[in-house]
Amino acid sequence: MxxxxxxxxxxxxxxxxxxxxxxxxxxxxxxxxxxxxxxxxxxxxxxxxxxxxxxxxxxxxxxxxxxxxxxxxxxxxxxxxxxxxxxxxxxxxxxxxxxxxxxxxxxxxxxxxxxxxxxxxxxxxxxxxxxxxxxxxxxxxxxxxxxxxxxxxxxxxxxxxxxxxxxxxxxxxxxxxxxxxxxxxxxxxxxxxxxxxxxxxxxxxxxxxxxxxxxxxxxxxxxxxxxxxxxxxxxxxxxxFSDINVLRGTVKGALTETPFGQFLAPGVPDGAEVDIVIRPQHIRIDFDRGGRGPNPTPTDGTPARGIVERARFMGKESLVEFRMDYDGSILRANVPGVFLPKPGKPLWLMLRRDRCFVYPATV
CATH class of the missing domain: 3.40.50.300 (P-loop containing nucleotide triphosphate hydrolases)
Structure with a gap:
């Protein structure tokens, strides 16, 4: 039937x-x-x-x-x-x-x-x-x-x-x-x-x-x-649905170069700008090893260094704000539980590739 x-x-x-x-x-x-x-x-x-x-x-x-x-x-x-x-x-x-x-x-x-x-x-x-x-x-x-x-x-x-x-x-x-x-x-x-x-x-x-x-x-x-x-x-x-971080990049050959490595931007013409969007809970934090961060991985891409601006405990998680070395922009990361690094501390951030969204840039 x-x-x-x-x-x-x-x-x-x-x-x-x-x-x-x-x-x-x-x-x-x-x-x-x-x-x-x-x-x-x-x-x-x-x-x-x-x-x-x-x-x-x-x-x-x-x-x-x-x-x-x-x-x-x-x-x-x-x-x-x-x-x-x-x-x-x-x-x-x-x-x-x-x-x-x-x-x-x-x-x-x-x-x-x-x-x-x-x-x-x-x-x-x-x-x-x-x-x-x-x-x-x-x-x-x-x-x-x-x-x-x-x-x-x-x-x-x-x-x-x-x-x-x-x-x-x-x-x-x-x-x-x-x-x-x-x-x-x-x-x-x-x-x-x-x-x-x-x-x-x-x-x-x-x-x-x-x-x-x-x-x-x-x-x-x-x-x-x-x-x-x-x-x-x-x-x-x-x-x-949530707070977001936005990285802006320019497309060349369907790829966008960023401090966190390359991102695919299929169908976007060369020279056009895209917004790479990631939620704070999908940023991974790693420690500084004398000026060096962790090795790049296919899952988390290339690390980029940021300096802790402030950290606050929110009950179930901690919110940490970083000023990024590469352009002075602020990125926010949510970490489960208590994580309160002191302001001025250098740490390395990585973006979970499967949780990044790439869209044509908007105002």
Missing amino acids: PHTAPIPRLEIRNLTRSFEGNQVVKGVSLKVLPGQVTCLLGPSGCGKSTTLRMIAGVEMQDSGEIYVDGNLICDTVFRVPPERRSIGLMFQDFALFPHLSVAENVAFGLKGDKDSKRARVEELLNKVAMGRYIDSYPHELSGGEQQRVALARALAPKPRIMLMDEPFSGLDNRLRDDIRDETLAVLKDEDTAVLLVTHEPEEAMRMADEIALMRDGLIVQQGAPYNIYNNPVDKRAVAF
Whole structure:
């Protein structure tokens, strides 16, 4: 039998939206399968929340189509109203009704008789570990507890899709990780397709099955977190996930000469400049041996000497800044654990070749 691709729970095709002549969403397309978590990741103002609002139906697209389970729910002519889209919403503001109890908040959007509604409310509150607060009121709950109730309320009508806009940003860091993990477990259990908007790479890496990296109204790269992190599309994509070091070089015969040896730059014309990008954790440090460093290796290339400017312990790792002999530039290296060489100490740096990215130079 021929293998047929599963029908996406949510599919958007070429969504666009402009405000006062400024196009903020520029032809965004993506698919989310049942039980899958996709993160729209990008800096503030890149069009993530506007995309979410169009899917929810609270914002109307200028062009493009939205499908749920293969059925068109909205284009520029036909439009299913928001309340009939089977889409749940969770935002940064939990927006619980202060005058309603926890049970009444969760039951707010439910249809059916009193007993069936109560059973669904109890089931969900137990899932989010809030069963004992069923008769409490929002003002009696902490931020994390309110977040759990908001999740239960959003899930109560059994939406096929959950849209989440920075839902954890109001929580402190330690609590945030726990709530994120619990939320993910409940959503997976309900087989809900999730589209989560965030500007935090760590949150996207922690939660997503797939990341859609958004910039200036466009999705610039899409894929599994591992692939996005390890095969970034350009220098800005590398920099969005971590600190970076950049070496600039000029191409000659598809090669770029640097103090760390030659780098391949296939397809780049002679005389053009390239940026060689490496994350601080992929720089290897070795000791100075009377003015000499370690021998070059195929894995780490040629060593170059730098003088320690400063070193700081960051908790799990140490950050060491070097002023390089060859041009006076600063390179930063992260070292696991405690490594605090004194300022002025000469050390040799090597770049892990398999962790260097070469791109045409940009400003």
